[in-house]
Amino acid sequence: MCRNIRQLHNFDPPATSDEVRAAALQYVRKVSGSTKPSQANQAAFDEAVEAVAHATAHLLEHLTTTAPPKDREVERQKARERNAVRFGTPA
Numbered sequence: 001m002c003r004n005i006r007q008l009h010n011f012d013p014p015a016t017s018d019e020v021r022a023a024a025l026q027y028v029r030k031v032s033g034s035t036k037p038s039q040a041n042q043a044a045f046d047e048a049v050e051a052v053a054h055a056t057a058h059l060l061e062h063l064t065t066t067a068p069p070k071d072r073e074v075e076r077q078k079a080r081e082r083n084a085v086r087f088g089t090p091a
Contacts, residue, residue, distance in 0.1 A: 005023045005026045005027060005030075006019075006023065008020060008023060008056070008060055009060055009063050009065070010063075010065050010067060010069055010070055011069055011070050011071075011072055011075075012069035012070070012071065014060070015060060017053075017057070020053050020056050020057050020060070021049070021053045023053075023056060024049050024050075024052035024053035024056055025049050027052055028045060028048045028049045028052055032045065032048075
């Protein structure tokens with residue numbers, strides 16, 4: 001999976017439409033192999049991003065969990081610590 005696509009489920013506050021669209025854009029870029037499509041492919045690219053964003057939003061609305069919501073700042077710090085161990089940089 002693309003490293004730039006982040007988990008969006010079970011956060012407080014919930015994922016915003018901008019976060020959902022950013023994840024959809026990263027997914028479509030990864031699948032298409034293109035970060036900037038040609039003019040000939042732009043419409044198909046944009047349509048795919050909107051379809052994936054819609055499907056993602058639908059999924060997030062319908063997922064259920066008994067786990068308590070995660071705190072974004074705590075999760076961000078955990079990621080920094082994992083990267084520090086992985087890449088040998090300060091957290």
